[in-house]
Amino acid sequence: MYTLYLGNKNYSSWSLRGWLAAKLSGAPFREVPITLRGTYNPDNRAFSPTALVPALHDGTIHVWDSLAIAEYLAERHPGMWPTDPAARAWARSIAAEMHSGFSTLRNDMTMCIRERVDVRPWSESLAANIARVEEIWTESRRRFGQGDAYLCGPFSLADAFYAPVAFRYQTYGVQPKGAAGAYLAALLAHPFVREWEQAALAETTIIDADEPRILYRDKLKAAGHA
């Protein structure tokens, strides 16, 4: 059985990607919850060379980083990437684009599933990230989404990589239109995503560095809704 080391479900967007990959595999896995405090913890090197989550253990094989975990599991469990080669190439491109990019979206809209807060006006860089996500969702649905509610057909690793974005949009009131908006609703309604959300809502740990109300205190005060 696989063992998956995960951070706080309210905050850890990369953990969510790794966990969705494990759920998608259909294989049984044991979760080891790690309480993150927002700072580097060398103790975590006991299970992950980077001290970061997620990390997957398969016996003596240790895989760290969400995308490596995704590919490791996809090799062993068919159907995690789209089966059509063109859809699979597209799915890998958009997952890799999320993996290495969107730094403003990730920094300025930290995942905090329990929170609801509007931090408009968005910076130019944040607005550009949000526009690119809308383009990806719309174009993926147009090209490969036919007959299913998800990015490239049935729920796949491509959706796993955008699930944290859906929680961010719910938290920060980002409402894409048309096909992108319908996809956002479908993603938030997926049973795996809802299962994670319920677990996140049961958590009580607060990490100041990732807490929107603390991150944006001055901005919210200036806007009169702090």
Place this chain on the structure above:
Amino acid sequence: MYTLYLGNKNYSSWSLRGWLAAKLSGAPFREVPITLRGTYNPDNRAFSPTALVPALHDGTIHVWDSLAIAEYLAERHPGMWPTDPAARAWARSIAAEMHSGFSTLRNDMTMCIRERVDVRPWSESLAANIARVEEIWTESRRRFGQGDAYLCGPFSLADAFYAPVAFRYQTYGVQPKGAAGAYLAALLAHPFVREWEQAALAETTIIDADEPRILYRDKLKAAGHA
């Protein structure tokens, strides 16, 4: 035949990763050089949805992002990842770690193959990135490098993801010790890496935003060697 869109060989570290993946595939490919100017160029959307390089075209299938290109080619051409499953899981983990991390190393030691410049003292964050790379190289060689000069056995995608680091180390005078140092020398001596270096040295375009002597002008002046 594949078509690969690449940026300036002197500067574009991600292009180098994509190009090494294409070379590793053993398949013929056509290169389309794109002259980067250091700013977003919407014209590049004609071949890449992000306007970034590298991008690979395989007929009507377009793959962007270096890691997606690597996985796309690895599906079609055996042997690009290590064949042993444990070595392959490790190789994917270290490639993914490079793909999503090391932002200080990437920003503070921009790839500029033709340049030689020492920018010590390094910031704490930069020194931590350099220490982690040394750990990855040493540990990869210890675990999986036996009998070959490279990270996980024969030259693989794992090496492709660290090749730009080798050029950075050559430029900025970073000299890891022991197994990591021997690996650095082997990587810089690999025929594919040397082929890229020769092409880079033939280029003349200067991108101010990526030019170490411009980036570090004040620091070098203060150190008396500008």
